[in-house]
Amino acid sequence: MSYPATHRIVTAQPPGGPEVLAVENEKLRPLKSGEVLIRTAACGINRPDQIERLGFYPAPPGSPKGLGLECSGHIAAIGSAVEFWREGDAVCALVPGGGYSDYVIAPQGSVLAAPQSIPLDEAAGLPETVFTVWANVFEAGALLQGETILVHGGASGIGTTAIQMAKAAGATVIATAGSEERCELCRLLGADLAINYKLDDFEQRVREAGGADVVLDMVGGEYVQKNINVMREKGRMVSIAFLSGSRVEVDLLLVMLKKLTLTGSTLRARPEAEKARLAAAIRETVWPWIETGKLRPVIDSRFDLDDVRSAHERLDQGAQAGKILLIP
Numbered sequence: 001m002s003y004p005a006t007h008r009i010v011t012a013q014p015p016g017g018p019e020v021l022a023v024e025n026e027k028l029r030p031l032k033s034g035e036v037l038i039r040t041a042a043c044g045i046n047r048p049d050q051i052e053r054l055g056f057y058p059a060p061p062g063s064p065k066g067l068g069l070e071c072s073g074h075i076a077a078i079g080s081a082v083e084f085w086r087e088g089d090a091v092c093a094l095v096p097g098g099g100y101s102d103y104v105i106a107p108q109g110s111v112l113a114a115p116q117s118i119p120l121d122e123a124a125g126l127p128e129t130v131f132t133v134w135a136n137v138f139e140a141g142a143l144l145q146g147e148t149i150l151v152h153g154g155a156s157g158i159g160t161t162a163i164q165m166a167k168a169a170g171a172t173v174i175a176t177a178g179s180e181e182r183c184e185l186c187r188l189l190g191a192d193l194a195i196n197y198k199l200d201d202f203e204q205r206v207r208e209a210g211g212a213d214v215v216l217d218m219v220g221g222e223y224v225q226k227n228i229n230v231m232r233e234k235g236r237m238v239s240i241a242f243l244s245g246s247r248v249e250v251d252l253l254l255v256m257l258k259k260l261t262l263t264g265s266t267l268r269a270r271p272e273a274e275k276a277r278l279a280a281a282i283r284e285t286v287w288p289w290i291e292t293g294k295l296r297p298v299i300d301s302r303f304d305l306d307d308v309r310s311a312h313e314r315l316d317q318g319a320q321a322g323k324i325l326l327i328p
């Protein structure tokens with residue numbers, strides 16, 4: 001295949017609502033050592049893309065231009081020193097930027113073989129959520145078989161992935177979501193208990209269920225004290241976002257008495273070598289869960305890449321369950 005001269009990318013300049021998104025033709029730079037070019041089948045949309053569009057989540061220095069953190073497709077070209085991949089391989093990849101495109105450049109260490117048990121476009125919905133859940137629930141949170149995890153935002157892209165991965169690892173799962181329909185989705189994915197936080201006090205319900213060893217929190221605000229209250233001895237709370245605010249006042253007494261750990265992390269800014277290490281662990285442990293049907297990306301909807309504004313309007317409405325995909 002001849003190397004494409006240009007590719008379509010999505011920019012957000014100046015920052016703002018979905019109306020600032022523009023599909024542009026951009027010169028495609030040559031591959032550097034260790035990089036591959038992916039001709040995409042689909043590109044995943046994530047909540048951090050909305051925050052970047054609004055101007056609050058700048059890409060790490062040196063990232064490819066344009067929005068987008070993940071994609072799936074076929075390898076169209078390989079750079080020098082690429083060890084694992086060949087032209088034509090079906091893959092999905094985590095990228096630090098430029099993921100909404102027909103051709104995406106990815107570091108070889110952040111590329112995973114597309115699972116054969118799901119359609120190639122659906123694989124675009126895996127990398128960002130699987131890497132995030134692995135790094136936060138299984139590494140930082142050290143979730144063990146037989147423990148209980150509380151997953152907030154259970155119907156989100158992250159939440160739907162966390163529920164399935166925790167169940168596959170043999171944990172009991174409690175999830176929160178904002179409607180009965182969204183709670184039902186959590187149960188279908190394996191949640192043992194799903195709490196509609198708009199009708200029920202999740203703190204009381206989780207206490208009644210015996211508490212949680214790990215809490216995956218994307219809400220912050222008043223949830224932080226409640227999370228501390230429901231955690232069992234030596235519990236771990238992992239913060240990955242603060243939809244209700246990151247400034248909170250909490251009583252740390254229970255942190256001391258129950259020997260709790262409060263931690264958190266972000267994925268995008270991690271060095272490539274760190275992402276390659278995560279990818280190796282995911283290939284080993286998580287990919288077999290997909291092949292055996294224990295984990296599947298939940299796809300909310302698909303939009304043409306040229307219709308990216310409509311896709312972000314849906315993201316802004318917050319009504320999606322699972323992932324929104326762009327099809328180039």
Ligand SMILES: NC(=O)c1ccc[n+]([C@@H]2O[C@H](COP(=O)([O-])OP(=O)(O)OC[C@H]3O[C@@H](n4cnc5c(N)ncnc54)[C@H](OP(=O)(O)O)[C@@H]3O)[C@@H](O)[C@H]2O)c1
Pocket residue numbers: 045046047048128132152153154155156157158159176177178179182197218219239240241242243244265266267268318320322
């Ligand atoms: N730290 C990292 O490395 C990292 C990486 C990726 C994503 N993230 C963050 O993780 C979060 C989820 O990402 P995503 O792409 O999966 O987003 P998403 O699908 O848009 O989901 C956001 C979810 O938050 C829930 N929510 C909003 N306000 C809530 C509240 N007050 N209480 C409980 N739930 C609430 C919503 O569910 P209901 O409508 O059911 O309430 C919605 O499902 C985002 O905030 C994102 O920025 C962090």
